[in-house]
Amino acid sequence: MDFLERISDTIWEIPVSYKEGMRVPARIYGSQQLIREMDAGVFDQVTNVATLPGITKYALCMPDGHFGYGFPIGGVAAMDIENGGVISPGGIGFDINCGMRLVVTNLTYKEVKPHIKQLVDNLYKQIPAGVGSKGFVDISRNEFRRVVEQGAQWCVRNDYGWEEDLELIEENGCFAGADASKISDRAIDRGANQIGTLGSGNHYLEVQVAKKEHIFDPEIAETFGITMPDQVVIMFHCGSRGFGHQVATDYLQTFLKVMDSKYGIKILDRELACAPFNSPEGQAYFAAMKCGINMSFANRQVILHRIREVFARVFGRSARDLGMNMVYDVAHNTAKLEQHKVDGKERSLLVHRKGSTRAFGPHMTDVPKQYQAVGQPVIIGGSMETGSYLLAGVETGAETFFSTAHGSGRTMSRTKARKTWRGEQLQKDMAAKGIYVRSTSWSGLAEEAGAAYKNIDDVIAATELAGLCKRVVRLTPIGNIKG
DNA sequence: ATGTGC
Numbered sequence: 001m002d003f004l005e006r007i008s009d010t011i012w013e014i015p016v017s018y019k020e021g022m023r024v025p026a027r028i029y030g031s032q033q034l035i036r037e038m039d040a041g042v043f044d045q046v047t048n049v050a051t052l053p054g055i056t057k058y059a060l061c062m063p064d065g066h067f068g069y070g071f072p073i074g075g076v077a078a079m080d081i082e083n084g085g086v087i088s089p090g091g092i093g094f095d096i097n098c099g100m101r102l103v104v105t106n107l108t109y110k111e112v113k114p115h116i117k118q119l120v121d122n123l124y125k126q127i128p129a130g131v132g133s134k135g136f137v138d139i140s141r142n143e144f145r146r147v148v149e150q151g152a153q154w155c156v157r158n159d160y161g162w163e164e165d166l167e168l169i170e171e172n173g174c175f176a177g178a179d180a181s182k183i184s185d186r187a188i189d190r191g192a193n194q195i196g197t198l199g200s201g202n203h204y205l206e207v208q209v210a211k212k213e214h215i216f217d218p219e220i221a222e223t224f225g226i227t228m229p230d231q232v233v234i235m236f237h238c239g240s241r242g243f244g245h246q247v248a249t250d251y252l253q254t255f256l257k258v259m260d261s262k263y264g265i266k267i268l269d270r271e272l273a274c275a276p277f278n279s280p281e282g283q284a285y286f287a288a289m290k291c292g293i294n295m296s297f298a299n300r301q302v303i304l305h306r307i308r309e310v311f312a313r314v315f316g317r318s319a320r321d322l323g324m325n326m327v328y329d330v331a332h333n334t335a336k337l338e339q340h341k342v343d344g345k346e347r348s349l350l351v352h353r354k355g356s357t358r359a360f361g362p363h364m365t366d367v368p369k370q371y372q373a374v375g376q377p378v379i380i381g382g383s384m385e386t387g388s389y390l391l392a393g394v395e396t397g398a399e400t401f402f403s404t405a406h407g408s409g410r411t412m413s414r415t416k417a418r419k420t421w422r423g424e425q426l427q428k429d430m431a432a433k434g435i436y437v438r439s440t441s442w443s444g445l446a447e448e449a450g451a452a453y454k455n456i457d458d459v460i461a462a463t464e465l466a467g468l469c470k471r472v473v474r475l476t477p478i479g480n481i482k483g
Numbered sequence: 484a485t486g487t488g489c
Contacts, residue, residue, distance in 0.1 A: 069484090093484075094484050094485065095484040095485080098484070131485075131486075131487075132485090132486050190485095190486075199484075199485085200484080200485080200487095201484055201485085202484085203484080239484070240484095241484090241485080242484095242485065242486070244484085244485095245484065245485045246485090248484095248485095249485090333484090
């Protein structure tokens with residue numbers, strides 16, 4: 001690790017001399033301990049990313065970084081599209097617009113506790129989860145093409161949600177410029193019956209409590225809708241399912257064919273397959289990826305609709321009466337065209353965030369009007385046993401193109417986790433801790449054991465110390481559905 | 484992450 005230069009307590013740099021072809025230095029965020037425990041693969045991958053055409057300022061990795069496909073998960077790479085910058089599916093992730101949504105209620109822990117089993121059992125029954133699960137939204141292939149072009153806006157038009165939900169979603173729930181003609185039939189086939197499904201792996205839905213001692217910034221918390229101690233909220237994490245996966249697969253193949261032969265781009269790892277952003281292939285993938293982003297917004301919108309229905313039934317009051325308003329919906333697997341100041345000059349950059357959350361500060365364009373004064377809500381999910389955070393974007397985030405962490409980050413492989421824990425026992429241990437969990441698979445549950453992840457409090461402390469975001473509320477789980 | 488894979 002002697003190749004790491006300490007820039008501050010939470011910033012570590014690998015210089016361009018480290019590897020041939022690096023165009024910019026790599027910077028990894030985290031405390032000394034988090035850096036010490038990071039996969040060695042992260043350093044190799046982030047320095048590979050530093051060789052890509054158009055990369056601007058730094059190849060970055062957040063404190064929850066771990067080994068991924070081509071790019072590290074936790075990676076941020078901003079490409080200068082006016083100077084040959086590329087777009088790379090590996091910098092976005094297979095699960096396009098994997099993201100988080102947070103919804104409040106006006107219920108307290110005391111009111112929910114007696115019903116938690118009934119509540120979680122009903123959520124589990126009503127929200128399809130697990131590999132290969134099918135949704136309940138029955139639409140034609142052509143209608144699905146409209147869903148991926150219109151995102152959550154399609155859902156609200158079709159009575160899956162409230163009009164005011166839309167302004168509390170990144171891009172207002174519809175990434176403009178999505179073009180279904182750039183999507184393969186295979187992707188359409190895989191996605192058409194997956195709207196409103198949670199998925200598997202680390203995708204989950206959680207009922208959480210904002211304990212009094214965990215409300216760090218009461219004013220911002222109130223702006224976000226968390227107004228009382230022990231308030232119950234719902235957080236969930238899912239993405240674009242088989243649809244996004246197929247889009248990524250399709251375009252990785254396309255890029256591998258043209259990258260060198262047509263554009264003369266040489267890369268260190270096939271998994272970094274890319275194309276110039278300003279090329280027919282790059283533009284086609286950008287328009288297709290936007291469909292993946294919209295599928296995911298629609299997916300989370302329909303899931304929210306079901307959550308509201310279940311709460312209304314269990315508590316015998318309407319979702320409106322229960323104050324089930326959205327805080328925000330954030331993506332953490334995307335590439336977006338943004339304006340950023342680099343060395344004093346405004347530049348148009350394609351910012352890849354893979355396992356990294358956008359964290360725009362106060363007064364920035366695209367932050368919802370009701371949050372303009374305090375910054376964008378940042379939702380970071382921990383492991384199912386430990387806890388999660390609601391944070392806010394800050395001005396000093398400019399250093400990372402206003403990006404921060406997205407979760408805890410694994411420290412143990414899924415294989416090793418399955419050998420270390422039994423899902424059945426874990427469920428009992430979690431019950432003893434006050435968390436009622438339901439899962440579609442015991443081995444899947446074991447894979448998500450809290451101890452297989454970095455400590456979420458350490459990760460969050462590093463992001464705050466580095467000036468990437470600000471803690472608002474820590475949220476404690478009381479019920480969980482694991483996909 | 485993923486109808487889990489050349």
